[in-house]
Amino acid sequence: MQRLTIFAKGNLDLRDTLHSLKLGGGVRWNGINEVLRPLGGVARVRHETFTRSDALLAADGTIPAVLAERPLPLGAYPLASQFAPALFEAEADAYALSIQPDVNVYLVRHRREGFLFYANEWTDWPAADQAWLRAHFTPEPPLSLQASMANFVRIVERLRARSAAPILIYNLSSVAPGDQVHAYAGLDETLSTRIRRFNLALVELSQQTDVSIIDVDAVVARGGADRLKYDLLHLTAEGCRAVAEEVARVLADLGALDPA
């Protein structure tokens, strides 16, 4: 049986589809091995959350002292994953990333030291920590499409410098359940439109760098957003299976499931 290690740098889209989807205290989807085993393979999925491409590239392994000395409830986004990410150090048979963080994660920047930080669920923090955050950080604007794709080129270059393992990048489904916009004049860019732009830019990135796209958008259009998604960004168990099958198909096409 072919064993492979997948390093998944991303958030719920990667974790839920590759590792597991847990809802209501139960496991609704048990990860990519559900589809790999019939193909003669098994994967160890190493998952690390992903705040944004600019923050990833800026991380140098040093956690800023102002953060290290203040215990903050960062949940799934611990300081180590933000400032000392393992992505560029870890050995893997395949790397999986996603454009999701660059599409809709908002960072803050330290006013004096200038580092980027993801204040996960800051509105639930104790009042003193919220006040501290406001005093010491300023909101960063959304990442531009051009900056995002330039960052991904650099991320791919850094990975390629030490590994020839396949690099898979998830796009996003732009279908938002309940979205009924018919006229866009006078509107700011909707999240659905931003996702469309990023998906198309990812196609160009793939042509430029030879990364493989996990076409979540196509998978959802084929199966139906009504069944495969809970909301704009979260997949149901059936959606997780469909995307995991696509990942397995791409890995097989790339020869990653062939016996060594």
Next chain:
Amino acid sequence: MTAPAPIRIEALIAPAERPGLIAGAQQLSAVLGGEGPAWPVQLALRGSDAAIQRDPPPAAIIASLLPETAAVREPIAETKARWSARLEALSAIGPQVLVCTIFRHVPAAGDPAQVQALRERIGRLNLMAVELSFELGVGVIDIDRALAHVGGRTLGCDWRLAGETAAEVVGHTIAWSLLSLGLDEMVEPAIQDRARRDLGDLHNIDVLIRRRQASRAGD
């Protein structure tokens, strides 16, 4: 009580979209009629912009992007420049102009490079529709969004829109879009609101389809 004035829709669409447009006209006619007689809806399928009847002006003009899938290699900037000029000219006729998007589902059959090129072309055309709506004020009949919501496999259709169920979903999207954007000159807002409630949103599309299928079986 006087009969309502017919709603005339001028359409510049691909042959594959005709069943959906006809279904949309039927759905619109039925829900506007409510408990009374169906509201007369006239469809004029035109082969060119010049063929559009302008006097009296129609209630709405519908233009489809589907024929643009043939020009896979054309730079999208050129396509957009053509469409921008075209939509400005159509909008000058008077009524609301609406652009139909293209269902993004392209089966992975045949040459992978051609499949990918077509998927990319469809994605760029659909984004172009949104941009033109933002820039020119035209409406969007988002067939792509509606069909992706239900799913190509469930519908048994792809970007070429084959099948009765796909036609009903396309029809629903057309009727809903017209009720949301295009009929204020001809239909009182209260009637349009009631018609939208009777039509139901996309989550209840299966109810609508069963009702129409039962109605046809009883004819």
